[in-house]
């Protein structure tokens with residue numbers, strides 16, 4: 001190999017990529033709707049939560065924080081803080097993105113899973129995907145939303161609550 005061939009290519013260094021994961025659970029409680037990905041989904045129950053209890057967005061925030069090495073949602077938005085009482089969880093995502101951007105990170109894609117017997121996600125899938133994509137300032141095809149039941153097993157199967165998981169990739173450079 002020539003000496004020229006050993007030198008790194010000119011221009012910017014290659015981008016860095018990191019992955020993060022997040023999980024969230026909320027129990028059902030009184031109410032007539034649940035927030036999922038910033039979308040109000042009518043349901044015969046609400047969720048018990050300090051904020052609006054949006055499990056998809058809470059899992060997403062944890063995944064973003066995880067990818068950037070910034071801890072978890074409870075450290076940044078503690079449920080002991082009156083500021084977050086009844087909070088629209090979209091503001092957690094927006095504030096988290098600002099933390100990431102200050103360190104040069106931007107999301108590449110997000111893959112979200114809702115685990116619940118009900119509500120069924122199908123009628124809301126596109127609206128939720130669009131909502132999350134808009135929050136992340138990503139094209140819709142960079143956000144994926146999956147749903148599964150737990151075959152009637154466990155607390156989710158008994159319809160006691162909702163669970164969400166999120167995986168995100170972030171890049172810098």
Ligand code: MG
Nearest residue numbers: 024025055058
């Ligand atoms: Mg939560």
